[in-house]
Structure formats: structure tokens, C-alpha cells
Amino acid sequence: MKYSLPLMPNSYGSLVYRALAVSGVACLATPSVHAQQMTVSFDIPRMKVAEYHRPYVAIWIEDEKGKAVTTLRVLYDVDLKADDGRKWLADMRGWWRKAGRNAKMPADGISGPTQAPGTHRVSFAANKRPLGRLAAGSYKLQVEAAREVGGRELVTVPFNWPGKGAKTYSGKGKSELGAISLTIKP
């Protein structure tokens, strides 16, 4: 298998690895169908602040009416020993209201630890959790970040699914998030 790389020491890398592995399996299981693939890249900006904590980040998809269709990724203090890291999930108040408050965290294949500043990439395969089966249409990719003793920002990237051929959509945050891109590939 093309994606059978060793687990990377960086836990974020393992997220990418896992998502890619899942899509690889999907291809094997249904060789006649091309599984559409979605890759989200998001930038966590470096901050010059006295007290810095890595942001909580939620990535989810809403339909045209603003209803949450699926949560793709939630980065939070999963392993906080002294406290329950879920205490601050509600700070991502857009995601919390649309999806989070009805979701169970941690969730396998969705939740993961917070990440350091830099560009991060996560991939999802159609018809597999957490992306699932999306009906053709217009959607919004929502990326929300909330930082302890810091700000909160939501970036919306509208896109069409599945669309024709490969296509990249992009958005940009002003404070808590940098460049966001969404690439859909057949």
C-alpha cells in the first residue's frame, strides 16, 4: 500500500497519515469508484503575546442553509491531565452551537491534540467517516479557532461538491487563522 508509512512522531502527522490510510483503504474496497478526496490546509499564525496557548480548532461543513452536515476535525486539549480540556470547546461558539454541543468528544478519527503555529493539512475521503456521503450541491467549509487568553475567529470557504475535476477554494483569516485552502480531487 502506497500510504503505509511509519507513524510519524508528530501527532499531527499521524492525523494526516490516518486520514490518508483510510482513503487508501476506500480505494481498495471499491476499485470501480473514484473516491473524491478533500484536503483542508489551514495556517495557525505565530503570535507575539505574553501568554500563548495553542488554539482550539474546529473544521466542519455546513449546507447552504447553515445547517451543520459533518464535523471533520476538532483540535483541543485532549490529554489535559489536571482538567477536562472539553471545558473550552464552547469557546468555538460557532461550531459549538451548530454541531459541538450535540457531539461526543473525544471522537475517533475527528478529535486530536492542539497544534503548534504553522501550516497544517488534513485529508478526507468521500463516503468515509467523517466526511461521509455528501449530496451534490453548494456547501461552506467552516474553520474556527479559539485561543485561551486570546481571540476567536471563523473563516468560511464556500465550495461546490463534487464539482468537475480538481479544484481549490481558499479563504483567509485576519487574526487567529491565516490562509485556508480546500482542495477537492477526484
Add this chain to the structure above:
Amino acid sequence: MSIKRHLKSIAIALPLMGLIAGPADAHRRWLLPSATVMSGEKEVVTFDAASSNELFVFDHRAMPLNDLVVLGPDGKAIDAKILGSGATRSSFDVEMAKQGTYRIALVNGGLMAFYKLGQERKRWRGTAEELDSAFPEGATDINISLVSGRTETFATLGAPNETALAPTNQGLEMVPVSHPNDLVVGEAAQFKFLIDGKPAADMEIEWVRGGTRYRDTVEDMNLKTDAAGIFEVTVDEPGLYYLEASVSDDEVSIPKVNSRRSSYSAVLEFLPL
């Protein structure tokens, strides 16, 4: 008729009568939550209870907590941890161990009377049982009313639910059309008022955003319930809002008591989008 129920609630509230703020006290009464929308397995939310002029500033008196009723997400009463009362505010913690919506209320009721002794105007507060011995000889112009009040706020851990919000069908109450912990700017919010379980129609509602100290005008809105007891409001600034309403009627069947005044106030939080 719900007179029996009223009498019962008066009897319960009676030992505390000296503490309740009657309608003559024009100050705003409120319960201020530290947060209204929370996540996690469990959480502690803390509240201040005060009557004041400015919102939400401790500029008058502490509200007594004898009448505190906290309902958990299953509709059952839970104990609050009373922290104490200062001159201008009382404080308490509520431990949220269950997921869902908590209804926090100060519920009071009793009798109030105005009368004259010679040329002097006097006021009396007490219970139906105490009524026989309430007034000295020579008292004239006796006017007795039943007063009841409810001061509320709401807090939710996890997904909101409505079990604790079920009406008691006693006095003036607000029940959700919109959930009180699912309020955001720019989205119309609707609530329904009931008096003894029936729609409180055509009732005026005072609606004020917090932070009055930092602006020149109160910016209060006078809203009104429709025939079904429902009012709608859309706010464009996030924050804590205060609402107050009252109804006077003669729905009371205690001998010699000729009117009733029911009041309600609540604090609601609207979050930014």
C-alpha cells in the same frame, strides 16, 4: 381557579415575607450568571443576586436567597452552594453535574397592604393567616393585594433541553419558544408569557441591554406580547439583557384581598455569531 394553589405558595413563602422586595421597590431585580453556555463533563456556574438601578451593577441591595429554586436538566430541584450576602449582592454556586439546561429562580409571594391610620399612610406585609390581626383599630382605606414575583436566569451545560423550563402554571412565567440559552445576535428570539398557565396577552415588557453605566441613555425597548402571550425581539449587540414584566388583576379569592400583582424578570445572554 388556582386560589388554593396561591394560598399554598403564600404559606410556603410566609416565613420569608420580611425579606421580599415588594412592588413598591422599583429597583430592577436580577440573577447574574458567570456563563450561560458551557461545555465539558461538569462545570460550576456562579451567580450574583441583586436589586439595582444600573444594569448590571451592585448599586442598591443584595437579593435574599431564601427563595432560591434551582431546577436541573431533569426538572428536579438541586441545592445551590450559598456563598453569602454582602451589602449589595448575594452570591451562590451551582454545580452542574448533568448535561442540559438549568433554571435558576427566586420565587416569592405574599400579601401586601396599604392603609391609613388617621392621616398617616402605612404599609403592611404578611400572610393570609396573619390578615386578621394585621391592622390596628381605626385603620381606614385598607387596600390588600397578593404579590408574587419570579426572578430568573438560565444556564446550559452541553446540549440545551427544556425539561426544567416547563411552566409551573402559577403566577407570571416565561416559557421558551426560542431556547433561553440558544440566543445569538441578528436572529429573532421569541418567548411566551403565561399567567397561571394561560397566555399573558397584550402585556408590556421592558427590555434593557446591560452596561447602562457606560452610555447616556437607557436604550430600553418596550415590547409587547401578542394574543398568544408571545413576544419577539432581535438584538444586534451581544451581551446580557434584562427583561421585566408585570400584570395586575383581581384573580384572587382570599377574603378582603382585592387585587393581585404578579411580576417577572429575567437575565438573558445573547452571544455573538
